[in-house]
Amino acid sequence: MTDPSANTSPDDTDGDATPSPSFDVSEYSETEQQIFDAALAEFGRKGKDGARMQAIADSAGINKAMLHYYFRGKDQLYADVFRHTMQRFMASFGASLTEAPTFEETLRAFIEGYVSFVRDNELCVRLIVSENLAGGTLVAEHVRRMKTTEGAPPRVMVDRIQAAVEDGDIRPVDPDHTILSIVSTCIFFFAMRPTVEVLHEDAGDWDAFVTSRTEHIFELIYRGLAPR
Amino acid sequence: MTDPSANTSPDDTDGDATPSPSFDVSEYSETEQQIFDAALAEFGRKGKDGARMQAIADSAGINKAMLHYYFRGKDQLYADVFRHTMQRFMASFGASLTEAPTFEETLRAFIEGYVSFVRDNELCVRLIVSENLAGGTLVAEHVRRMKTTEGAPPRVMVDRIQAAVEDGDIRPVDPDHTILSIVSTCIFFFAMRPTVEVLHEDAGDWDAFVTSRTEHIFELIYRGLAPR
DNA sequence: GACGATTTCAACCAGGTGGTTAAACCGTCC
DNA sequence: GGACGGTTTAACCACCTGGTTGAAATCGTC
Incomplete structure (x- = not known):
């Protein structure tokens, strides 16, 4: 009897973290x-x-x-789901990184792409944050492998920011901290949705809130990075 | 036999959400x-x-x-712990809101106070985020009551920002979005600590990271709010 | 020191959980 | 037809979980 749970391997064999936005396994x-x-x-x-x-x-x-x-069981199933979710997440990260003439446009595209991905894949976000909260033993390996991969999205973003600094488009900043700040503002309010919804319950529907929030984030970050 | 679990009530009776930083119940x-x-x-x-x-x-x-x-049982215990955690959290929010001559100093004090509180009370943060992720049925009532309270910290912060806008210290911004952005950047990297630690594992210890992050957040937000 | 109230404990219980098993099903190729 | 592989099912099991019980220890107080 061929073990059907062997279907976990095919994705493991590939070393590439192609940022293709497709997901359907x-x-x-x-x-x-x-x-x-x-x-x-x-x-x-x-x-x-x-x-x-x-x-x-x-x-x-x-x-x-x-x-x-x-x-095989709950652990296997969870690990599988988490792994694919992580891949999808990283793919979206790369997909939001478009080639744009100016840094301003690059940043805007990234924030808008990222927020809209998070909006459409709230479950993925919840899963990843949840795993991080619960200790994140699975997180470590995936993040580590993704970090060392050459063309991985985060690295590209770091390079992009560093280039912008050298070109004088933005002031000198730590790229890692900057990315973390962008991601924080784009994701956190989804993770805290129940709280946010109560605080803004008199301010229209959720989608409208997400839209206004996207604009706010861009304005804040872009101005925050502006050269002196 | 007096029911000892009646000790849940004394805190319920008070309607004030005094932002006293003390916690020990x-x-x-x-x-x-x-x-x-x-x-x-x-x-x-x-x-x-x-x-x-x-x-x-x-x-x-x-x-x-x-x-x-x-x-009484797990649910009661959890609800009690959550309620007190929420109070402690809100108290810290208010405690970080000091009276400072300039908005710059106010903002810096708030960010530094908030981050240091979160650093020293990581469990509280994890609990609150965790509850939000899991649906947040408990969150709703607490946040709602806190929101409507007159002297509650968030409202004070909103007023502070609005005043700064009117004084021309910062550009016109939505106070709610702004607060949410500040809180996001200050909290999120704690919730995602496993991931962050892997990404920055070659960048010194955690405490040093938190310190540098505090500075980065302040710079980013303050410049992001600067008037045109 | 007696007495009642409070606090502590070991043992126990019912229900739910992940996980297993052995048999049945079903298309396919000889 | 029938043997055979992968697939599906209902019934089942061991274990762990939250929760309970009733008695024993402890404490305060007169």
Whole structure:
């Protein structure tokens, strides 16, 4: 009997972190994809500990035993979902990095692309933040491998900022801190959505808030980086 | 038999959200305080679902049954811990709001105070973010009550920013968005600590990183708010 | 020191959890 | 048809979890 859970390997073999924005895990069968989606939803909403295998099975419209047939168990399933989510996340990071004539446009495109990705993939964000909060044993390896990869998105962004500094487009700043600040402002309010929604509950719907927030972030960061 | 779990009420009766920086829940007995600390540690590290009552009991050096004797059960205990954590958090928010002659100094004091509080109370932050991620049913009521309170820290901060706008110290900005951005940059890197530590693992120890980050945040925000 | 109230404990329980198993199903190739 | 591989299912299990119990130890007080 060929072990179907061997489908975890194909993605591991590749050393490239191609920032292709596509995600749908191609090697996955229809059933596996359904399981995967259900698992992402459950893990993203409840966290690893709060998630119930039964709920995932129900949501995927299959028997609970199938989960252990396709994925070895909860840990495996979670690790798989997390790995793909991480990849998707990194891909979006790269996809938001467009080639633009000015740094201003580059920054604007990045922020807008990043926020819209986060808006459309809230579950991914929740999963990643959740894992970080819970200790992040899985985070370490993925981030480390991504960091050392040559053409990886974060490195590209660092280079972009450094180039802007040398060109005098922005004042001298630490690129790492700067990226962290941008990402913070773009992600944090999604992670804290319940709080934010209460604070701004009289200020229109969520989508409108996200839009105004995008503009605010760009203005703040861009001016904050302006040369003296 | 007087129900000891009635100790949940004394804090509820007060309508004030006095931003006193003190925290030690005075009405708590020594045992209760031990339980409380152990619970905060466990909940903060593992989240509500991941936390184990047995672990809390062990950590507090007491029998598991005591938890149900002093607090009704897991839900009660969690709610209590969360409520006090929320209060402590809001208190720190107010404590960081000092009276300073210039807006620049006010902002610097706030950022430094806030970051140092977060550094010294990482568990509190993790608990709050964790609760937000997990749906935040508890968040809503606390935030709502805090929002409507007149002298509450966030409102004070809003007024402070608005005054600075009117005085021409900073450009016209949405105070809510601005506060959210400040808080994001000050908190997010703590919530994502595992990731951040890997990315900057060759850049000295954590404390040094926090220090440099504080300076970076201030520079970025202050310049980002500068009048045209 | 007796007595009642409070605090502590070991043992126990019901329910839910992840995980397993053995049999049934189903298309396909001989 | 029937053997065979991958797939699906219902029933089942061991274990862990939060929660309970009733009795024993401890404390305050008269």
